Amino acid sequence: MAGSPRRAAGRRLPLSVLCLLLQGATAILFAVFVRYNDETDAALWHGGNHSSADNEFYFRYPSFQDVHAMVFVGFGFLMAFLQRYGFSSVGFTFLLAAFALQWSTLIQGFLHSFHGNQIHVGVESMINADFCAGTVLISFGAVLGKTGPVQLLLMALLEVALFGINEFVLLSLLGVKDAGGSMTIHTFGAYFGLVLSRVLYRPQLEKSAHRRGSVYHSDLFAMIGTIFLWIFWPSFNSAPTTLGDGQHRTVLNTYYSLTASTLSTFALSSLVGDNGRLDMVHVQNAVLAGGVVVGTSSEMMLTPFGALAAGFLAGTVSTLGYKFFTPILESKFKVQDTCGIHNLHGMPGILGALLGVLVAGLATHEAYGDGLHSVFPLIAEGQRSATSQAVYQLFGLFVTLTFASVGGGLGGLLLKLPCLDAPPDSQCYEDQIYWEGGRTLAHS
Amino acid sequence: MAGSPRRAAGRRLPLSVLCLLLQGATAILFAVFVRYNDETDAALWHGGNHSSADNEFYFRYPSFQDVHAMVFVGFGFLMAFLQRYGFSSVGFTFLLAAFALQWSTLIQGFLHSFHGNQIHVGVESMINADFCAGTVLISFGAVLGKTGPVQLLLMALLEVALFGINEFVLLSLLGVKDAGGSMTIHTFGAYFGLVLSRVLYRPQLEKSAHRRGSVYHSDLFAMIGTIFLWIFWPSFNSAPTTLGDGQHRTVLNTYYSLTASTLSTFALSSLVGDNGRLDMVHVQNAVLAGGVVVGTSSEMMLTPFGALAAGFLAGTVSTLGYKFFTPILESKFKVQDTCGIHNLHGMPGILGALLGVLVAGLATHEAYGDGLHSVFPLIAEGQRSATSQAVYQLFGLFVTLTFASVGGGLGGLLLKLPCLDAPPDSQCYEDQIYWEGGRTLAHS
Amino acid sequence: MAGSPRRAAGRRLPLSVLCLLLQGATAILFAVFVRYNDETDAALWHGGNHSSADNEFYFRYPSFQDVHAMVFVGFGFLMAFLQRYGFSSVGFTFLLAAFALQWSTLIQGFLHSFHGNQIHVGVESMINADFCAGTVLISFGAVLGKTGPVQLLLMALLEVALFGINEFVLLSLLGVKDAGGSMTIHTFGAYFGLVLSRVLYRPQLEKSAHRRGSVYHSDLFAMIGTIFLWIFWPSFNSAPTTLGDGQHRTVLNTYYSLTASTLSTFALSSLVGDNGRLDMVHVQNAVLAGGVVVGTSSEMMLTPFGALAAGFLAGTVSTLGYKFFTPILESKFKVQDTCGIHNLHGMPGILGALLGVLVAGLATHEAYGDGLHSVFPLIAEGQRSATSQAVYQLFGLFVTLTFASVGGGLGGLLLKLPCLDAPPDSQCYEDQIYWEGGRTLAHS
Secondary structure (H helix, E strand, C coil), X not given: CCCCCCCCCCCCCCHHHHHHHHHHHHHHHHHHHEEECCCCCHHHHHHCCCCHHHCCHHHHHHHHHHHHHHHHHHHHHHHHHCCCCHHHHHHXXXXXXXXXXXXXXXXXXXXHCEECCEEEECHHHHHHHHHHHHHHHHHHHHHCCCCCHHHHHHHHHHHHHHHHHHHHHHHHHCCCCCCCCHHHHHHHHHHHHHHHHHHCCCXXXXXXXXXXXXXXXXXXXXHHHHHHHHHHHHHHHHCCCCCCHHHHHHHHHHHHHHHHHHHHHHHHHHHHCHHHCECHHHHHHHHHXXXXXXXXXXXXXXXXXXXXXXXXXXXXHHHHHHHHHHHHHHHCCCCCCCCCHHHHHHHHHHHHHHHHHHHHHCCXXXXXXXXXXXXXXXXXXXXXXHHHHHHHHHHHHHHHHHHHHHHHHHHHHHHXXXXXXXXXXXXXXXXXHCECCHHHHHHC | CXXXXXXXXXXXXXXXXXXXXXXXXXXXHHHHHEEECCCCCHHHHXXXXXXXXXXXHHHHHHHHHHHHHHHHHHHHHHHHHCCCCHHHXXXXXXXXXXXXXXXXXXXXXXXXXXXXXXXXXXXXXXXXXXXXXXXHHHHHHHHCCCXXXXXXXXXXXXXXHHHHHHHHHHHHHCCCCCCCCHHHHHHHHHHHHHHHHHHCCCCCXXXXXXXXXXXXXXXXXXXXXXXXXXXXXXXXXXXXXXXXXXXXXXXXXXXXXXXXXXXXXXXXXXXXXXXXXECHHHHHHHHHHHHHHCCCCCCCCCCHHHHHHXXXXXXXXXXXXXXXXXXXXXXXXXXXXXXXXXXXXXXXXXXXXXXXXXXXXXCCHHHHHHHHHHHCHHHHCCCCCXXXXXXXXXXXXXXXXXXXXXXXXXXXXXXXXXXXXXXXXXHCXXXXXXXXXXXXXXXX | CCCCCCCCCCXXXXXXXXXHHHHHHHHHHHHHHEEECCCCCHHHHHHCCCCXXXXXXXXXXXXXXXXXXXXXXXXXXXXXXXXXXXXXXXXXXXXXXXXHHHHHHHHHHHHHCEECCEEEECHHHHHHHHHHHHHHHHHHHHHCCCCCHHHHHHHHHHHHHHHHHHHHHHHHHCCCCCCCCHHHHHHHHHHHHHHHHHXXXXXXXXXXXXXXXXXXXXXXXXXXXHXXXXXXXXXXXXXXXXXXHHHHHHHHHHHHHHHHHHHHHHHHHXXXXXXXXXXXXXXXXXXXXXXXXXXXXXXXXXXXXXXXXXXXXXXXHHHHHHHHHHHHHHHCCCCCCCXXXXXXXXXXXXXXXXHHHHHHHCCCHHHHHHXXXXXXXXXXXXXXXXXXXXXXXXXXXXXXXXXHHHHHXXXXXXXXXXXXXXXXXXXXXXXXXXXXXXXXXXXX
C-alpha cells in the first residue's frame, strides 16, 4: 500500500455519530407514529371480511421486489464502473438507501397516509420508500467520488424531505399523473444532483482524473447494474399504478420502450464512435433511457408504437448527451456529473414529462372507456378536460424543476459546511480514504 | 494500448445504419398492426365484467420476469467467460435480444394472434418474445467471438422468422406439446447455430486460440449467468403452461431435474478430470442440462423420480459431450462451437424431445383425470390416442431439426456476404475491434 | 502455472463415486415414496372443485424464487470473497445445495408430510428444502477453504437429517413458532458448523494465511451475494408464514429490521475502524443480521419500531463480533470460522430466538384479534398462555443448541475419517487442488 493516507481529524462530524443520531431520531419517530395498516395488522385484517387472496400483498409484492433489486443491485453496481471506487459505490448505496427507506417512510407517511396521528404502513409504503431511495441514488450519481458518506447522508436527509413535498404537491394538490416518476423521481433526482454538483464545483478535479475511468472488470460489474435496471424497469413503472389493466399496460409499454432505446443507443453509439466502434458508457446508461421516458405516460394509452417511438428518441438523446453534452456541461456550466445523470435521468425525464403532457392531452372517453376513471379520475368525473389535465402535467414539470434546483442549491451549501468529510481534490474517486484493507486495494 | 486495430472501411454495412433500418421497419409494422389486447387495453378490460385480480398479469408476470432475467443476465453473463470478449458477450446479447423481442412480437403475432388485421399483445406475447430471443442467444453461443454485430443482427432477422414458423407448425398444425421448448427453443437454436457455424468454418482460427479461454474472474462472471439460469429455469418451463396444477407441476419437475443434472455433472466432471479435479466449463454449463431435458415433459405427469432420472442423464451426456465430443465436432465435423451449445442445448434438447415422446405415449385418463384436457386436449377430446400423440411429438422433432438445419445453412450463407463485419481470424474473441476504451481493455 | 499440485491418490473416496452413490440412493427413495400433492397432480387437482387461481402456487412461488436466489446467488457469492477460492465457493455451494434439496425433500417429507407411505410434494416442500440447503451453507461458511467436496457432502448428509429432526421437535412436538428460522436455520446452522470446525481445528493453518484474505474484485463479487441476501430476506422470513396479513407483516418487519442493521453496521464499523474507516467484511455480513434477528418474531406483532430496534441491536452485535470476538474465537476457543458465521448467524440467531420469547410472551387477544389463530394457534385455542408459549420458545432454543452441538461434534468426527479429501494445511483456501484450468488460476 502506498502509505495510508492521513486525514486531518480536526473537528469533523464522524460518520458513526451521524448514523447513530439519524437512526435514533427515526426510531423515536417510528415508535410514536408508525403503525401496521389494515392489511398488515393481525387484528385489523382478521376483523375485516377478507379472503387472504385479497391482501394487497399478492398484487404488489412481486413488483416491489423487482424495484428493491433495482435500487440496491441496479444503482449499486451501475456506479461501480469506477476503477477504484467500487466499495464506495456499492457500500454508500447501501447506507444511503437504508437511511432513505426509513426517513421517507416517515416523510411520505406524514404527507400521504397520516390518519389519527398515525402513519399506516404496508407494501405500498415500501414501494414509495424505495422510489424515494432511488431518487437519492440518482443524485448520488452526479457527485459520485467527490463526496464522503457524512455529506451523502446529509444530502439524503434534505432530499428525501423535498422529494416528499414535491411529490405531494404534484400528486395530491395538482392531480398530476406520474406513476413511474419521470418528474418526481428522474427529473427531480437529476436536477437536484446537478445543481448540488454545481455548487460543489471543483476546479482542480483533474488531480484525480487518472482514477475517473473504468477498468475492464469494473465495466462488467457496472453491466450487472445496467441489466438489472433494464429487466426490472417494467415493474418499476407499474408498481404503484392501478391494479388490473393498469399494471399490465404499464409493463408492456415500458418493455417496448426499453427495446427501442437499446437499438437507438447502439445505432448512435456506433455512429458517433471512432471507426464505428461502440462505447460501454453508452451501453451501460443510455439503453435505460427508454424506461425513464415513459415513466409518466406508460400507464396511459400510449400505444405500443408510441412506446417504441418514445424509447427510440430517449436512447438517441441520451447517447448524444454522453458524447457531446457532458463535456460542455463541465467546461461551460461547471457541472461535474460523474455518472452522466443528466443524460440518463435529466433529459429523458423532461422528455417523459412532456410526453405525459401530450398523451394526457389526447385522452378521450372513447380510448379509455370506463378505464378513464382509473387513469384520469378528474377527467372522468368531469372536473377537468384533457387539455386542462395536460396543462397541469406541464405545470408539474416546472414545479419539479423549481423544487429540484432550489433544493440542490441548498443541499450544495449544506455539503460545503467545513466539518464534513469531503475528499481532497487529489483523492477523489478513491476507496482507500473511506475503507480499510490496504492489501486488497493495493492489488487493484 | 497495443495500437488501435485498423478496420478496412470499404463498403461495409455500418451497424448504425442496420440498427436504424431494423428499428424503423419494426416501428412501422407496430404502428400498423400491434394493439393492446383485452387485458391491457383500458376500454376493453373495463368493458368486460372482470375483477382486477383476474387479469392474466397476476398469473404470468412473475414467471415472465424470471424468464427476462434468464435471457439478459443468464445468457449475457454465461457467455462472458471469454477473457477479452466480455463487453461483446454482454453487449451484443443486449442488442440481439432487444431486436429479437420486437421482431418476434411481430412474427409470432402474425402467426398466433392475428385477429382482424391486428396483433394483440400482453404478457403472453412478452413471454413468447423472450423465448424467441433466448433461442437466438443459444445460436449466438456457437459463433461467439467470430461474428460481428451486423452479422448477428442479420442472423436474428432470419432466425426469429424461422423460429416462429417452426413453432407454428409444431404447436398449431401438429398439435405437439412443448411448453418449455426442448424442441422449439433448445433443439432449434442449437442446430441452427451449429450448422451456421459449420458454414462459417475458419480453418485458421488457431490464430486467436490464445484468447479463446477464460481468466479467473471471467469464469466467476460466467457463474453469475449459470446461477441465474439455474434458479429461474423452473419459471422458464412453466411460464406458458396452463394455470393451476400445470404451472405448479412444471416447476416442481424442473426443480428436481436440475438438482440431478448438477450432481451428475460434478460426478462425471470429477470422473473424467485429471486427478479427480473438476472443470469450470462443465459446472458452468452441464448443470443446466436438467432444465433443457424436461422442457417438453415437465408439464406432463413425469413423476418426481422421472424428473431426477432425466436430469441425471442430461447432466451426464452434457458433461461427456464437453469432454469428448466438442473436440471431435471441430476436428472431424468442422463445427467450431464456442460455448459448446451442442452439449448444453443440442443433445439435451433432443433427449428432451424423446422424453416427451415417451411420456406422451404413456398418458392415460387415469393418471391425468380431468386434467387431461389441459395437458393433452386432443387426447381428451378423443381426436388422438396417446400413441398417436407420441408419434406427432417425434415428428415434431424431425420438423425442428429440418427447419434448424436448412435455416442455419441459409443463415451461414447470408453471414458470408462480403459487406459484413466478420473479424479477421487473428482478431476473434477480441473486444477491442468493436469497443472504444483502449485503456480499460489494455488493463485486462 | 506453479507446478500442478500432486495429490496422494491413496485409498480416497472419490467425489464421483460419492455423488453417484448419493444420487442413486435419493433417486430410489424418490421412486418409492415421492408423489405429487393435491396441488401439483393433474388428476387430484382437477378432481377438486378449485379455481386455478386458488392454487398455492400463486401465493408462494414468488417468495420461493426469492429464497432460491438467496441460496444460490446469495450464499454462493458471499463466500466468493476469498482471493483464490471463488470457484470452490460458488461451485461447492451448487453441489451441496443441489444434494441437500433432494435429501431434505425426503427427510422433511418423512417427518412432515408422510401420508399413506407417500411423501407429497409441492411448492411448500420446495421452500422447506431450500431452507434446509441454506442451513447447510451456513455451516459451510465456518469450514470454507479447509474441507474438500467429499467431506462437505458427508457433512450435508448428516446435517440435513439432524436439521429435519430438530425442526420436527420444535415445530411439531413443542409447538414453537419460528417461520424465518432464527433457531431452526441460523442458530442450528451456525453452531453445527462452529462445533464441527472446532473438531477439525488446524493448529498450522497460518501456512495458508496469505490466501485467507480478499482481493479488490473478489470483495465486489462477495457484495453481489450480500445484496441479493439483503433484498430478498423479507421473502425468506415470510415464505412459510400464513397467507394474507401474516406474509405481509413478516415482510414489512424484516424490511425495517434490515435497514436498521445496515445503519448500525456502518456506525459501528466506522467507530471501531482505523481513522473512522469502514471495513468491507462488516458491510458484507453484518448488514444482514437484521434479517436473522427477526426470523422468529417477524410474523408476530413486533411493531415497526420493534423491528428497527431489533435490527439495530443485531447489526451492532454482529459488527463488534467481527472486530473483537472472531480473533478470540480462534485463539482461545480454537474455532476457525472462515466467514464469521458466529457473528452473522450465531449471535443474531440466539438474539432472534430470545426476541421471539419476548414477543410471544407479550401476545394478547387484543393485539392479534382473530389473527391470533394464525400466529399462535395454541394460545388462541386456549391450550397455552402467552407465558407458556414463551417458555416453549425458550426451550426450543436449548433443544436447537443441543442438536447443533452434538451434531456438529459427530460431523467433525465423520469428516476426520482418513479416506476423505481434506486439503493439507498449506493448501487451504486454494482452488487449484480441486479445479482444472491452471492457466486461469495462475492469472489471478
